[in-house]
Every structure is written in C-alpha cells, then in structure tokens.
Amino acid sequence: MDLAPDKRKDQHFLIDQAVLHRIVDAAALSSDEVVLEIGAGPGNLTRLLAQKARHVYTIEMDRRFAEALEADFQGSNVTVIHGNALKVEFPRFDKVVANLPYSISSDVTFKLLSYPFKFAILMYQREFAQRMAAKVGEEDYSRLSVTVQHFADVKLLFNVSRRAFNPQPEVESTVVKLTPRPAGYTVADEELFMKLVTAAFAGRRKKLKKALLNGAHMMGLKDPQSVISALPADVLDRRAEQVSPEEFALLANEVARLVA
Numbered sequence: 215m216d217l218a219p220d221k222r223k224d225q226h227f228l229i230d231q232a233v234l235h236r237i238v239d240a241a242a243l244s245s246d247e248v249v250l251e252i253g254a255g256p257g258n259l260t261r262l263l264a265q266k267a268r269h270v271y272t273i274e275m276d277r278r279f280a281e282a283l284e285a286d287f288q289g290s291n292v293t294v295i296h297g298n299a300l301k302v303e304f305p306r307f308d309k310v311v312a313n314l315p316y317s318i319s320s321d322v323t324f325k326l327l328s329y330p331f332k333f334a335i336l337m338y339q340r341e342f343a344q345r346m347a348a349k350v351g352e353e354d355y356s357r358l359s360v361t362v363q364h365f366a367d368v369k370l371l372f373n374v375s376r377r378a379f380n381p382q383p384e385v386e387s388t389v390v391k392l393t394p395r396p397a398g399y400t401v402a403d404e405e406l407f408m409k410l411v412t413a414a415f416a417g418r419r420k421k422l423k424k425a426l427l428n429g430a431h432m433m434g435l436k437d438p439q440s441v442i443s444a445l446p447a448d449v450l451d452r453r454a455e456q457v458s459p460e461e462f463a464l465l466a467n468e469v470a471r472l473v474a
C-alpha cells in the first residue's frame with residue numbers, strides 16, 4: 215500500500231518485521247479467536263493477525279487507508295471499520311492487539327477495559343506504559359497506575375526503538391499486556407473512587423489530607439473538612455504516591471459511608 219503517512223494522525227507505521235512477529239506471538243492467537251485492532255494503517259499488523267485468528271475487526275479513522283484496506287481484504291476474514299475508535303461501538307472480541315495511536319492512549323484503554331476480553335497486547339509510548347505498570351512507592355506511580363490496575367493486570371513485555379517505525383516517532387515505545395480481572399478489593403462507589411484518586415494525585419506533592427481538601431469539589435463533598443478529617447490519619451499524612459490502590463478503595467468506601 216503506497217499511501218503517505220500523516221504524523222498529525224499518529225501515523226507511524228511499524229516496519230520492523232521482527233517486532234511485528236513478536237507482537238503477534240505475544241497474542242498467542244488460536245484459530246477460533248476474534249481479534250480487535252485499533253488503527254490499521256497500511257495493514258501490516260492486520261495481515262499477520264488474520265493468518266492466526268478466526269476473524270479480525272480493524273478500526274481505522276483515515277478514509278484513505280480504510281478504503282484501500284477494504285479493497286485488499288475483500289472476501290477475507292478481516293472486517294475494516296472506518297471510524298474513530300473512541301466513537302464506534304466495538305464488536306465482540308476475544309483479544310485486542312494494536313500499535314495504538316498514542317494521542318488516544320488513555321481514552322481508548324479505558325474504553326477497551328469497559329468490554330469483556332481475555333487480554334490485550336498493546337503498544338504505547340514508553341513513559342505511558344511505565345506509568346500504567348508502576349506500583350505504589352515507585353517513581354512513576356500515578357493516577358493512571360491506580361485507575362488502570364483497578365481493572366487489569368499490567369505487564370511490560372518489551373521495548374521497541376523508534377527505529378522500528380516509519381516515519382520515526384520522537385518517542386520510544388513499549389509493548390504491554392493488559393489482562394482484565396476483578397480488583398483485589400471492593401469499591402462501594404466506583405465513580406467516587408475514581409474522583410478521589412484524581413483529587414489525590416492532582417496534589418501529589420502534598421499530603422493526602424491537603425490534596426483531598428483542595429480537590430473536595432471533584433468528589434462533590436458538601437462538608438469536606440468534617441468528612442476528610444474523619445478518614446484514617448495515618449493515610450492522610452502520606453502523599454498519594456505512597457498510598458496503595460487498596461488504601462484508596464478504603465478511603466473512598468469510608469467517604470461513601472460518611473456522606474450516605
């Protein structure tokens with residue numbers, strides 16, 4: 215396919231065959247599985263996926279590529295969905311494999327995690343991948359670590375150099391495995407949990423008590439001082455980066471109980 219990539223549309227195509235094969239191997243596809251791909255581009259990854267899976271659905275926003283792929287894959291086990299991955303309804307799928315458009319990394323990851331599937335093999339910008347995987351106390355531990363790990367196990371599989379792409383992006387990349395599973399703790403009100411984590415990390419250099427008071431509006435607290443003062447003092451005295459997902463869940467459950 216001889217279409218020029220457009221960097222403004224996140225079009226950095228993977229040209230290193232060894233990396234493409236490593237991604238497909240990591241997906242361990244069997245011939246009865248349905249794969250979802252986000253961002254087909256010229257279809258370099260799509261073709262390899264189609265050799266292993268029962269069916270591949272690939273979503274591509276750029277009309278030039280979508281139309282060329284539709285012609286290429288006519289009558290095959292590949293369905294091309296021309297649209298924005300953040301807007302179209304996903305079909306039912308077993309696994310998702312993609313060299314993601316990095317500008318939608320966060321939104322598309324949470325959208326994927328709202329669907330049931332076995333696991334995902336996804337390429338991200340390296341810093342983003344490291345933030346998703348970081349554990350409490352580590353330098354990259356952030357809101358993203360807590361919110362993604364609430365839904366899935368995150369495993370960094372391997373790094374990919376910018377030289378594996380054409381055109382070369384300005385950033386390094388990492389391939390990640392996301393395996394959805396229930397969190398190891400219970401959350402009474404998921405929305406409140408997410409808002410509390412957001413408020414906590416919005417003031418990540420501050421102690422949690424101050425960060426939560428500053429961000430109380432995000433949680434819609436009417437009397438923040440009395441609610442937050444009633445939370446366990448030992449946790450409030452730490453910074454967000456030193457608070458585990460379980461402890462955030464305990465705090466959110468306590469806030470939910472106090473405002474009920």
Ligand SMILES: C[S@@+](CC[C@H](N)C(=O)[O-])C[C@H]1O[C@@H](n2cnc3c(N)ncnc32)[C@H](O)[C@@H]1O
Nearest residue numbers: 226227228253254255274275276298299313315
């Ligand atoms: C990094 S390229 C990957 C292309 C190819 N799969 C590969 O591995 O080389 C990302 C692709 O996603 C497409 N894209 C960008 N934003 C998109 C969106 N919101 N929805 C669907 N496709 C998108 C781009 O047009 C581009 O083809």
